[in-house]
Amino acid sequence: MKVKPHTESGLKTWVGLAALVLAMGLFYFGIPALIAQNPEVYSRYYTTLSGIALLSMASAGVWLTFYIGRINIGQGVFCLFGAYISGILVVNYGMNFWYSAIWAGVICSLLSFLIGLPILRLRGVYFAMVTLISTQVATLVVQNLAITKQGRSFALPPPAALTLPGTDIVVIPAFTLEGAAVGFYFAAITLMILTFLGLYRLVNSRIGQLCKSLQQNEELASSLGVNIVWLRLVAYAISCFVGGVAGAFYGAQQANLNVSLFTVQDSVNFLLYCFMGGLNYVVGPLIGTITLRLGWDQLSPTGEYQLAIYALALIILMFILPNGLMSLVEEGKKWFIRPNHRQKLQSMSAQKPVKTVAKSAAKKRPKTAAKTAPKSNKGRK
Amino acid sequence: MEQVIANGLFTGAQYALIALGLTLIFGLMNVLNFAHGQMFVLGALFAYTIFNHIVELGWFLGMTPWLANILTFMVALVATLVFLAFVGALFERFLFRTVIKRSSRDESTMLLAAATAFLLDALLPMKHVFGELSHSLPALIEGSFSIEQPWFSDTPFYMPYSKVFIGGLALFLIAGFMAFMQYTKPGRAMRALAQDKIAAQLMGVHVDRFTMLGFALGAMLAGGIGALIVTITNIGPTAGSSFSIKAFIMVMIGGAGVVGGAIAGGFVLGMMESIVPTLLAPYDLANLSDLIIFAALMIFLSFRPQGLMGKPWG
Structure with a gap:
């Protein structure tokens, strides 16, 4: 089965591998080294x-x-x-x-x-x-x-x-x-x-x-x-x-x-x-x-x-x-890894601010809707 | 035999009350309230404390001891019911409601429920709360009801009056709760919510308000039964989780979220706990009875997951 290539999969793989190597280094060498600093206590x-x-x-x-x-x-x-x-x-x-x-x-x-x-x-x-x-x-x-x-x-x-x-x-x-x-x-x-x-x-x-x-x-x-x-x-x-x-x-x-x-x-x-x-x-x-x-x-x-x-x-x-x-x-992905996506979100919210409010109001949560809508706009600027 | 059945019915009535509160909360909010047993213990110890603080007042007024005991106990019971309802309402309003609205999965409330159970488990045995000791109240009424030669067995039948009184109170609470759910407007609203949340909302049921009421009622029932049981047996501040597990089992026997099922489940478990050890005693297997009960329930639930009266896939 062919899978459509995902744009960030290359990055994801590298980040994952780096995290794995880091974690293994930490567990196998880092922590024993730290404990060796003061073996009686640690x-x-x-x-x-x-x-x-x-x-x-x-x-x-x-x-x-x-x-x-x-x-x-x-x-x-x-x-x-x-x-x-x-x-x-x-x-x-x-x-x-x-x-x-x-x-x-x-x-x-x-x-x-x-x-x-x-x-x-x-x-x-x-x-x-x-x-x-x-x-x-x-x-x-x-x-x-x-x-x-x-x-x-x-x-x-x-x-x-x-x-x-x-x-x-x-x-x-x-x-x-x-x-x-x-x-x-x-x-x-x-x-x-x-x-x-x-x-x-x-x-x-x-x-x-x-x-x-x-x-x-x-x-x-x-x-x-x-x-x-x-x-x-x-x-x-x-x-x-x-x-x-x-x-x-x-x-x-x-x-x-x-x-x-x-x-x-x-x-x-x-x-x-x-x-x-x-x-x-x-x-x-x-x-x-x-x-x-x-x-x-x-x-x-x-x-x-x-x-x-x-x-x-x-x-x-x-x-x-x-x-x-x-x-x-x-959350981190939204703000740091994918700046393009962030811009896209920004332009979307600039075009249809009314719709988001209406959508969340439809969920019968008037209080939270009023709170979140302006907040999220602020964040996106 | 009569003794075994009477004990089973007595335990069953207590269990049914515990299960009722849990099933109500589950039916309304889809929350598995791991802290239900802790609510029960809180009620028991609260009632114990109140009772000991005001019982001397009755003696001071010159009442006979049994009347003083019963009146004081009734006051303590009512105070416990009110207090636990308040605690339940607070839990719902400030903890569960917020988390349910913020999280993307329903099951996340399990973590919150477990955390509240831990919190109560930690707070109750503290020095300035209830202390680490387990407590029980003295028998409310002296004397007992006995039959020297019962119809089906050789050993005399024996039932203390205070047990009869407590069992009667438990039955009264069950009946009162059922009547409340059946005949009043809030009760109808809660039944509607348990059946179909969205439909009830569309018909104008104020979901938040009645969910809070339901949680408060559930906690109240747990606390009330705690107050009743503390007159019969010792209850320690950390006994909560074992009662929670039992309450879950009773709810599952009857069917999750079904009020009638919880009562049936309570009586079934109460009877089994009373009858199975008696049946096994001649074969010297009485200490296996818990294992047999739990294993039987597991097999029963594997083949009939909706319990006695529940709807499949709740």
């Missing part, structure tokens, strides 16, 4: 940041289900199961952690086929609620199984070395207790970057376009020959795979599993990270997770006021940027 950021990287992976899964038009409050299920599957494989069956994490993802995506087949038919609030209940079910399952030790403390050893199969060549050295934080940091950011690159590739592929068609109108997509059942199952399975792997790593990083590792609250949090970042951009969940988690972490000296300040900040952000942090990019 080394705790390795743990914080690897947690953020893993949670942003799980949020990326939630974002993908948003992309097919479903509100997913059930990612906690797969994170929790992923953590326990990996933990059980390592502790009870002596599997290497790195393989067990992959198995956690695979089993989670198989499970998601089973759950997804009935529940993916639901939409909107119905899907949201069933997934919310599923998180509660997962918590109760873990609490009632003997193999998970009733959800009480389940200690994990640090990951063993990963060698190439059949040889003694060490790919990833074994984690020591002291070095585990640094090791997990590099593992987590690598996984995070791979996840978001994969997600970007997926969204900009043919399958991504089809997923977007599901978001817009499932019946129409189906009538045009899109296999909607298969497509949403695949999207959900990918989302759950990512969640399972993230959960496995998160659990291993904590070195101790318990049932409160991922609760309903965490499932809701993943959703909030996506909203906070913005649902129109692949990096939205990453930006949202970094902002909210790092913000939460920085507020910890405030003690008992931590949650109150966090909640107030959320409410204020909601007022300023109700469409997420990435909506700033849209």
Whole structure:
């Protein structure tokens, strides 16, 4: 299928690549260099940041289900199961952690086929609620199984070395207790970057376009020959795979599993990270997770006021940027990247000022219409 | 058996009231109010505080203890209803309305609702608000109603008078709410809004005003039931989110946005919570009952998403 070339796509690609290189430089070299400045004080950021990287992976899964038009409050299920599957494989069956994490993802995506087949038919609030209940079910399952030790403390050893199969060549050295934080940091950011690159590739592929068609109108997509059942199952399975792997790593990083590792609250949090970042951009969940988690972490000296300040900040952000942090990019584009477009807007508003006012007045918002119309004209001059 | 059914009905009446408020807010505004359980806790602790401040006044006036208790409780209940309605109206006017108008997607309100839930969760346990302890009021009326030899079981049937009183009040509140929705003009306006917002607007229903009223009523019902339950069990300042989840489940059982459905959902969940552990007790599986209830509900909702009485795809 030929796509009409977009005028700014060249620029977009370069900006994207530059951002990727910058981000990788920051994560792989910048942050370790910063922490090396004062290791006693800053080394705790390795743990914080690897947690953020893993949670942003799980949020990326939630974002993908948003992309097919479903509100997913059930990612906690797969994170929790992923953590326990990996933990059980390592502790009870002596599997290497790195393989067990992959198995956690695979089993989670198989499970998601089973759950997804009935529940993916639901939409909107119905899907949201069933997934919310599923998180509660997962918590109760873990609490009632003997193999998970009733959800009480389940200690994990640090990951063993990963060698190439059949040889003694060490790919990833074994984690020591002291070095585990640094090791997990590099593992987590690598996984995070791979996840978001994969997600970007997926969204900009043919399958991504089809997923977007599901978001817009499932019946129409189906009538045009899109296999909607298969497509949403695949999207959900990918989302759950990512969640399972993230959960496995998160659990291993904590070195101790318990049932409160991922609760309903965490499932809701993943959703909030996506909203906070913005649902129109692949990096939205990453930006949202970094902002909210790092913000939460920085507020910890405030003690008992931590949650109150966090909640107030959320409410204020909601007022300023109700469409997420990435909506700033849209604003930025309007004023900085596309001067031609700005001129076009200016000439348009100069020609038909009456129409804009009439249009917004028709929305039965006389107050806001009167306010915004002159303001926007002023801005455009 | 009678005991189990009576307990189920009692819990069901309480649950139905919680679910009613949530479904009203959802039906009117399409907002999943994550802070509903927190409203419930706010109501409970507010009523507790008011009760303790004024109960001595009744004793001072020389009333018998049970009369003083009941009169004070009624005053505290009314104060709670008014206060929670006020809080709900403020939330709608200054938070939800603004964000709904500014954001491009309806679902963004979920973030706001969760943030308000966090805020209440943080504020309620503070030292100068309610403190971290959980509270409950003493039994309003002493004594209990009992049948030594009930018809279907060997164990005697037993129901404290205060539970009967609270259950009666809950039923009265449900009936009052239904009558309000059914027979008054604001109630009709809200039903019209829940059915079709644009059509209602075209017929001259003042959307903003009635949305605010609906949110206030929802919060009021949650607070009212909190005030009722605090006389029976302990309620802590951070118990809100678990009640929110239960309220969501009840709303889904009955059908999102349907008033009758919320009542049905409340009674169904109340009965299940009472009956399932009793049925499982002989097999030594009673601690699995929550899991079984939730799993059954998930399966039910997967195959009948609109619940008992909802319209598909709400």
